[in-house]
Amino acid sequence: MQLVCPAGNLPALRAAVDAGADAVYVGFRDQTNARAFPGLNFDEASLRDGIAYAHAHGCQVYLALNTYPDSASLPLWRDAVDRAAAMGCDAIIAAEMAVLDHAMREHPNLPRHLSVQGSATSAPALRYMHEHFGIARAVLPRVLSLQQVERLCRTSPVPLEVFAFGSLCIMVEGRCQLSSYVTGASPNRHGVCSPARFVRWEEHADGGRSVRLNGMLMDRYTRGEPAGYPTVCKGRFDVRGEVFHALEEPTSLNTLELLPRLAAAGVAALKIEGRQRGVAYVSAVTRTWRQAIDALRDQPEQWSLRPAWQQALSAHAEGHQTTLGPYHRAWH
């Protein structure tokens, strides 16, 4: 089972490679990928350095081109595919049909992975992408239960990659308009969710704070209460007179305890979320998963979840909380 790790910049890429990633995934410094944050991602020079470093250490580099270009900006995405091919990326991760189509026609030997943003949750949807665009792998949206993942491993025409750890999108990726409803900026089109330029914190006289997204109140915190980043899905709202995390708590996905089952199901690759995270996160999370995967490979019968692994992962989880998320029916 391959370990695919995030790299938001060159130091993070090196950290992931050094900690034992089988592949790193990266993006260009523009809206062609779903982590288009200021100061993040790669220009051509740093990507060249990153690819050289990864390849020298036997690690692959995947380029995420997983946003949805509109008609006017299609040339920018096509150009990004061409550059990925020319620079020697090992695969592109794309969601959108025109991008996949261009890659297939112009660079047939550059493997195409279907991004989680492609929202393919069933065998027919995966067949569609495979038959049309020859995808070599698909990343599943974080909505399926473990049993559903296991079944899909048997019926999918291509190997599957699933999210193993990191921030948890609770909506079907590629089909969430909550950010654009409030800010106009969308994960699909602009590669951002709740961009920082729309976030405003207000300090109150009693020591509490409020946080707004484009003027809309996402949450309010008492003095000392831990506050999360105000994505709409993790705010507290009033439903039937009760104020709570109506959609989801600030928490991270952690599937480490499911590792043997994911391996037995035939999952081809595990993805760590977090291109927006720093070197410390990438390094610790990659190293922990590397150890767990290697332990399973070497002594599958003796494998057990080590508390040290879980502690290392919890330390880097959102709000220091983790969940099995949709893999576990009770979460639904």
Add this chain to the structure above:
Amino acid sequence: MKLSLGPLQYFWPRERTLAFYREAAGWPVDIVYLGETVCSKRRELGTRDWIALAEELAAAGKEVVLSSLALVEAESELNATMRMLEHGRFLVEANDLTAVQLCREHGRPFVAGPSLNIYNHRALALLMEDGLRRWVPGVEQGMSLLDDLLMGHLCEGGQLPELEVIGWGRLPLSWSARCFTARALDVPKDACGFRCIEFPDGLPLRTREGEGFLRINGIQIQGEEIIDMGPELPLLRALQVGILRLYPQAEGMRDVVEHFDLARGSATPPPRIGAINGYWHGMPGKPGLPAS
């Protein structure tokens, strides 16, 4: 301009649903979309019932389209779409790639629903090769994006599909594996008791300042505001939009249909009966919020 009744997004008791559509048979809508698009556990009407209702409405002179689920997770959820295709008489609205592929494998044309991601002319052209006959653009498609896309499509020699735009109703914004209605009522999804039936227009979600924001509708989240594209009718005609979609709400639907029926026959745009759709103007979807 034709009028369509979009698929019922909420969960109503069987008798209420049947009564609604039997009344709708006499309304001036041209097209009726039928079927469960949100949650496969909602079974007041099964696929067989929807098809029987489709036959009734077709006999009353309506064009009927059968709508597929927007999120398919389980194998069993493919069956409803398969049965619609096997019945063979009605066009299917594909609300995700699962249904697109099933239509393709059956050699059947389809309506591309608003939850399919079509953001540019190339994607539209590819789907037209697969059998896309009519397209309902997604909620993020505003006027200028749509204009660029259609121009791009025409410039490459494409024929325009029939275009249907969401004209009135709450915008569907997102889908999840989680049922937010069950979460709000503190019941597990696997033993939800189908309680979304208690909320025929969804469950309002407000900010902590009491501002209306979203509607919880099972695994789907909608915008709170009922958007109204009536005032945009002249522009929609210029963009060659041929169908205006009205999403069913629990009360007053006949009046809404009659309002749009009057409006489509008039050269002057009708008075506003709902909120501005911010997306249409390249703004945040929620009306009244500033652009960046």
